[in-house]
Amino acid sequence: MPIPPLYGHEGIRNRLVGAIASGRLPQALLLEGPRGVGKQRLGLWLAQALVCERPVNGRGREKGEPCGECQPCRLVLNVSHPDVHWFVPVEPAKKGADADKQVDLAAEALAEQLAARRERRLYEPPSGLASHGIASVRLMLRRLALKPALGRHKVFLIGDAERLVPQTGAEAAANALLKALEEPPADTVFVLTSSEPDALLPTILSRVVRVRVARNADSIVAAFAQRELGLKSQRDIAERVTSADGSIGKLLASGEGAGGTGQAAEAFLGAVAGGAVQRYGFALRQTPFQARGGFTAMLDGLLEQLRARARAGGDTARAVEAIAHTLDARELAQGNVNPQLVTAVLADELAELK
Numbered sequence: 509m510p511i512p513p514l515y516g517h518e519g520i521r522n523r524l525v526g527a528i529a530s531g532r533l534p535q536a537l538l539l540e541g542p543r544g545v546g547k548q549r550l551g552l553w554l555a556q557a558l559v560c561e562r563p564v565n566g567r568g569r570e571k572g573e574p575c576g577e578c579q580p581c582r583l584v585l586n587v588s589h590p591d592v593h594w595f596v597p598v599e600p601a602k603k604g605a606d607a608d609k610q611v612d613l614a615a616e617a618l619a620e621q622l623a624a625r626r627e628r629r630l631y632e633p634p635s636g637l638a639s640h641g642i643a644s645v646r647l648m649l650r651r652l653a654l655k656p657a658l659g660r661h662k663v664f665l666i667g668d669a670e671r672l673v674p675q676t677g678a679e680a681a682a683n684a685l686l687k688a689l690e691e692p693p694a695d696t697v698f699v700l701t702s703s704e705p706d707a708l709l710p711t712i713l714s715r716v717v718r719v720r721v722a723r724n725a726d727s728i729v730a731a732f733a734q735r736e737l738g739l740k741s742q743r744d745i746a747e748r749v750t751s752a753d754g755s756i757g758k759l760l761a762s763g764e765g766a767g768g769t770g771q772a773a774e775a776f777l778g779a780v781a782g783g784a785v786q787r788y789g790f791a792l793r794q795t796p797f798q799a800r801g802g803f804t805a806m807l808d809g810l811l812e813q814l815r816a817r818a819r820a821g822g823d824t825a826r827a828v829e830a831i832a833h834t835l836d837a838r839e840l841a842q843g844n845v846n847p848q849l850v851t852a853v854l855a856d857e858l859a860e861l862k
């Protein structure tokens with residue numbers, strides 16, 4: 509499924525295509541603004557504008573808008589353009605692998621994340637452990653050295669850029685990235701995005717042109733709800749637009765599918781409260797492979813509910829122990845384990861705490 513069209517941000521779009529037309533587009537940009545307002549989507553749109561074969565004159569817009577229909581545009585919209593390198597934070601691979609292997613593992617984890625973004629319109633904020641670690645940076649440098657495969661430009665879109673972390677012992681790679689940000693190859697544009705720009709390293713902030721991405725007007729969020737989500741009831745639209753607070757990401761999160769992980773966590777706790785039969789039944793309903801996708805999300809939902817219970821009072825020591833067991837399971841889930849087994853063990857552990 510192609511990613512949904514970009515809504516709003518007309519002012520920035522006009523400035524960007526104007527800059528491209530006059531050859532003044534900075535080669536390192538930071539799109540900063542609240543979470544969910546479409547910064548990475550805007551970054552992809554800019555990538556599209558750079559690789560599009562037939563930039564068009566939109567309604568009342570500057571010349572140079574991406575057409576959305578040529579092959580390069582369609583590849584960007586399907587998150588599969590070979591010259592548009594989208595980096596999102598990933599969880600670090602297990603220690604022990606050598607540097608080359610770490611880079612391969614980072615590439616795999618990244619491909620997994622992007623596949624998920626291709627399939628689902630809404631993506632969650634990165635998990636607490638995810639980062640652009642040194643293996644991701646090495647992967648960027650590898651791709652930076654390539655000539656563009658299709659056109660004249662390469663674009664590096666680095667989402668949640670505050671997760672770029674320096675690592676002791678790997679300064680060479682980190683410094684190489686800083687140098688690339690300062691003097692990118694002539695065919696390359698870096699687009700960083702962040703909702704916490706103050707958390708970015710000063711060495712990075714000093715090398716990018718900062719662009720503020722504001723919340724969308726309610727009318728724009730409403731148009732998205734109507735056209736992209738097919739909402740019809742004016743009351744539904746009004747309610748969801750109000751709670752979205754100018755963020756299409758928030759609008760998506762308030763819709764169907766959201767709460768799916770919450771419901772799974774709820775079902776898990778229900779099974780724990782039942783007997784052994786319910787616990788094993790629930791364990792066997794998990795897929796026996798791929799602990800990293802939805803299963804990890806379910807564990808995150810479980811952690812959230814356990815923390816909420818701890819905050820609400822009651823037996824805190826018990827809640828803390830339950831959280832510790834769940835964190836252990838989550839750690840296991842990042843390796844090559846069978847979710848059914850992890851679920852069965854965790855359910856027993858939590859049941860013993862009752």
Ligand SMILES: [Zn+2]
Nearest residue numbers: 560575578581
């Ligand atoms: Zn195009």
